[in-house]
Each structure stands twice: as C-alpha cells, then as structure tokens.
Amino acid sequence: MVDTGHLSLHVPEPAVRPGGQPDFSNVKIARAGAVPRPNVDAPAEDIRDLAYSIIRVLNRDGEAVGPWAGLLSDDDLRTGLRHMMTLRAFDARMLMAQRQGKTSFYMQHLGEEAVSCAFRKALNKGDMNFPTYRQAGLLIADDYPMVEMMNQIYSNESDPLRGRQLPIMYSSKEHGFFTISGNLATQYVQAVGWAMASAIKNDSRIAAAWIGDGSTAESDFHSALVFASTYRAPVILNVVNNQWAISTFQGIARGGSGTFAARGLGFGIPALRVDGNDYLAVHAVACWAAERARRNLGPTLIEYVTYRVGAHSTSDDPSAYRPKTESEAWPLGDPVLRLKKHLILRGLWSEERHVQAEAEIADEVIAAQRKAEEHGTMHAGGRPSVRDIFEGVYAEMPPHLRRQRQKAGY
C-alpha cells in the first residue's frame, strides 16, 4: 500500500493583497492581431485555442491589427468613443449624486465601458439582452434617454419602474434590455429561453445573456449552457471577467479551469476570450457570435477579460481586499484611452476635440440630471405613490391586495 499521507484543502488566494505590489504576470496577454479569426461555422473542437488566448485588435501603439480588425467605420469609432465617455461621465455624476444622498445606491462601470458599449453595436433592433447590473452601456449605446435612467436611479415620480426596483436595475423592452433582477445568474438561462422562443417561431432575432466571473459558479450558468447546447439556441453567452466578485478574486469561481471561456468547450459551445478593454475587439467578437446565432449555428460563449477599476458598488471598499494601485497595473489599459489613442493615430480625433467632447458630454449629463431632479430624488420632491406598491403584482388586482391597499389608505 502506498503511503499517501494526510489530505489538505486547497483554498485559492489572489497573487497580491493590500500592501503588496500589484502583479498580473499570471495574465497571459496575446499579441494584438495574433489570434486567428475562424469561420463562424467552425466546430467548437476546432477552435479550442480561442478559449485560452485573448483576441485583441488594438496594439500598444494604438494601431488596429490582425484578422479581427476593420469592421467599424470612422464614424462608428467616434460614436463608440462618445458612448464610452458618456457612460463614464454618467457614472461619475450618479456616484456623486449617491454621495449627496439623492439615491440609496449606485454601481459604476469604470474600466469596463467597452464591453457593453461595443457589444450593443453588434446587435440589431429587436434583439434582447438579459443584462446584469454593469451593462448600462447597452442603453447608452442604443440612445436610451439618460433622464429616464436617472429617474429610475432617483426613484422619483417619473421613475418608469414606479419606485419598485433598486437603483440601476433598469428595464426597457423597446431597447432590448430585459428587466434586471438584481439576483445573480438567474437571467442567464432566461436569455436561452428567449432565444429558443425566437427559434421556435422561426424569427430572426437573437438573445444575449450576461453574467460576471463570480456568478458563473451558480447552477443557473450550468443550466443555461446545457439548454443552449442541447437546443442550439441563438444566444450569445457573455461572461464579463472583471477579476473581482465584490471581494472575491476570480480564482474562487474559476477553480482549476484555465479560463471561464473554457467552460463552454465541455458543452460543445464555441468559446472565445477577448480583450474586454479593446472596443474594436469586443465589437468584432460580438459580431462573430451574432452572425453564428443568426445563421442558426447556435450559441457562442465569450469571456471578456477586463478589470473592475471602481468599487463593486457604493456599499463596497476595495482597499480592504486588493492593492489600491492594482488597477494601474492592469495590463490591458483603459478602454477610453485606448480607443482615443487609435482615433488620434488615424487622424480622426485630437486632444482638443477630446476635451471639447468631454465638456459637451458633461453638459448633456448635467442637463439630464437637472431635468430628472425636477421630478424629485430619493428623499426630496416628487415620488411614486403608495398606490404603486399594490399595482402590478398581478395584471388584475386580487381581492386580498385590494383590501390591503385600502388598509394602507389608498
């Protein structure tokens, strides 16, 4: 008999904790342009490498290189930059509003703006996203009115959700944005169901599911991949790996698997890993997956490698669990600065125009904020009615709710 000794439990730890020197030497970064672009009908087993590499278009010098480049026009790129800048300005303003007590809670996108802004441009009108709380770029890039977002954040009298939902849990069917739950992972499998319905009805619309690195550990993620794989649902399965699930580093959810993208391979789902801070790469990969879905070739799993620069939410303090300067060491840079550099390099943009755009965007955001605040904020001015508590639980109010509403005095 072999002496195997005593067992010990492995509990993964991030490379560095507060006080330490940030270190991302374990993040293997492929050279921009180095990853091939397969045909959209390539079988998952033939493109396994794409689940372990990182598809990148913008190189260090700001050039767009390789087979995934060249999909976007000059105007598209300038618009993309503007969307990301708008989202960033919106976030900054709403964070401040939260600190001023105008709302209870906020979640920002800092560092992750490219993921949702670029992805939206790969979808058509009528497609449906099942987002998490960090994809407001899907709305910004679809020109959803900022004032409506703010009305929701403020839970004011014009809140389209009548004060019932946490700030930033938007809903807009018209803009292909499914009502955010606030629960994690539950909506991943719903997106697959929506996509199955579209296929059942021989429609042409597709769905996009969203999840973070941490919640891929939920069983709903497994459910979604099984159903998507079995029924070849026209769905894009997005995993935003921003390295941190509140205070928990991504290694806790990822376990022994090399990457989150690789999770798709066991289900026979083509899986791609992409530089999430590269607007062009995100857009190109999303278009590839969308084309696959539209051609009835089935689901695609995409892992966006990015970094959550800010706190998880306004209730979180990341300095308690990671080095303060970690975001500066993040090797994939800042999505806004990278696209800006690319545009300047190509003579499509300049420092002056950037400063000017920042000022214009700030004006737009402030104007929207002013308009929203005319309808109240969380603790001042107009607010939804107490009646709204009881409405909309069911299409038709049942007798017991009518009695309770009367008891509440409405």
Added chain:
Amino acid sequence: MARMTMIEAVRSAMDVAMGRDEDVVVFGEDVGYFGGVFRCTQGLQAKYGKTRCFDTPINESGIVGTAIGMAAYGLKPCVEIQFADYMYPAYDQLTQEAARIRYRSNGDFTCPIVVRMPTGGGIFGGQTHSQSPEALFTHVCGLKVVVPSNPYDAKGLLIAAIEDPDPVMFLEPKRLYNGPFDGHHERPVTPWSKHSLGDVPDGYYSIPIGRAEVRRQGSAVTVIAYGTMVHVALAAAEDTGIDAEVIDLRSLLPLDLDAIVRSVSKTGRCVIVHEATLTSGFGGEIAALVQEHCFYHLEAPVMRVAGWDTPYPHAQEWDYFPGPARVGRALTDVMEA
C-alpha cells in the same frame, strides 16, 4: 362530452390550448416523445411537432428559467415538473423571477407561464414523490396557485391558467389522476368514469381562477379542503353522518374568501383539511382569515387536520395520510366543542 380521467382532462386542456394558440408550448422531463411519466402530455408532440412539445434535460431551474425567457418573448409556456418534490431547484426562478417580473418592470415584461406538477401522496412514493409544497407558493406574492380536485375542474382551470397573464402553479393531486380517491385505501378504487365530475367537454371551456365550489351542502360544520382532501372530507361526512358543508377551494391564491366566510358564518364551525404538513401550512392562513372574518359566528375553535410535521414516510403512508378517520374525528370533536 366524454368520460375522462384527470390525466386525460389535463391532456385535453393542453391539446385544446395548443390548438387555439400557436404560442402555447409544452415541455419538461420525459414530456415529449414518451408523453410524461404520468402520460399527461401523451400524443401532443405527435400532433403539434417537437418544437411545441419536447423533452428537456433533467434541470428544473432550466425548465422554469427558459420558460420565463420564452414568456418574455411572447410565448405561453406550460411546463411540467415531474413531481412537485423536484421543484426546489426551480424555486429561485419561480419566487425571485417569475413572480416579480411584471412588478419590477412595471409591466414592461410579463411572465405568463404555467408550471404543472403532480403533488401529494397515496402512491407509496415516499418522501421524494409525495410532497405538497403549495404553501411555499402561496407565500410568494405574484404567483397564483391552483389545485383541482376532479377532471372537469382540472381541464377548465388549466385552460384558464394557460390563458392567465401571470405565472400559475398548477398542482395536480396524483392520487386523483385515475379516480376520486377518498382515503379509504383498503377499498377498491373508484374510476372517474363512475363519477359525474369525470364528464368533461371535449372542446374549449374555462373555469375562472379564484372561485371555490361547494361540494356538499350542509349546516353543521364547514370543511375547507382542496385536491384529494375534498374527497376525504366528503367521505368523512358520510362516515360520521355529520351534516358538513364541504368547500373545494380549487384556487388558493387568489382565495375565494367570500365563499369561506359565507359558509362558516352559516355553520359556525370550521375544519380545515390539507395533506401538506401542519406547521405554517396553508391551513394556518385560512384559520387566521376565518377568525378575523367570522369570529362572532364561531361556536367552536377552528380545527386543522393535516399531514404530520414529518417527512412523508414510505411504509407508514396510511398512518401519515390524513384520511377519513382523522377528518371524521375532527368533525366529531368540533361538534362537541
């Protein structure tokens, strides 16, 4: 009009609904080709094609989760959970998602799904094939909860559930599938073909959700029951000779409070019967409502007869099941109180 078992009635409801509305889809474990372990969906795949009636992976959260997504798209999924005991993996999807989508999106999205599940004991199913989890649904605002007691109601209520704009939990007492079981397990089984409520129209009809039905008029005591226990209550009234009025709730949420209040105000006595465990069961809710609305008419304490607060045992099934003897004792007690 045809004689139908409850299985046939449930199947007929889905058949009629699928025939009338192309957006109705039916799926679940073993539901497609085979037609379900209780055969409730037999023939539907052959008739409507495998994109409208299909087998799923063994994954209840996936079944309900995809149904929610389909409903958001605009379909009307009617899914099967093979046994109510298997619904727990889907509970997150039901409580936090299905039940709240209309509310949290202010009607931007809705969730018209039906989740069918065989419920209750009486078939020696042990602790994992006998449960009655209705109270876990009635505690969730945004869900509707229906428990039919006979083929006629099962078909009409299931059609109404499929047409309903909100999520409906449809609990089918499996011991009633083939006959009106009254708890006298030692006696030969009566088939639905010998019962008037086994007369079921072939075509379309619906029964509004939220209305109870008086199954036996009486003046001495009101027995409030649903599902299998309706038949047990009727047997107990027969066995004891007590002139009980038996109310079949049919729908627990919304609840027909008026029917309860009308009857208890008349009889002054109330016994509530369900197969689910006693503590925090739906009977507690009814008892609270009865004392709130009928207090000055009551001549005796409200009594509950329910499953014991234990897991559903296998060998001792008939000692667990609240059969006619236990209900009869409660009737006698409440008359003497």
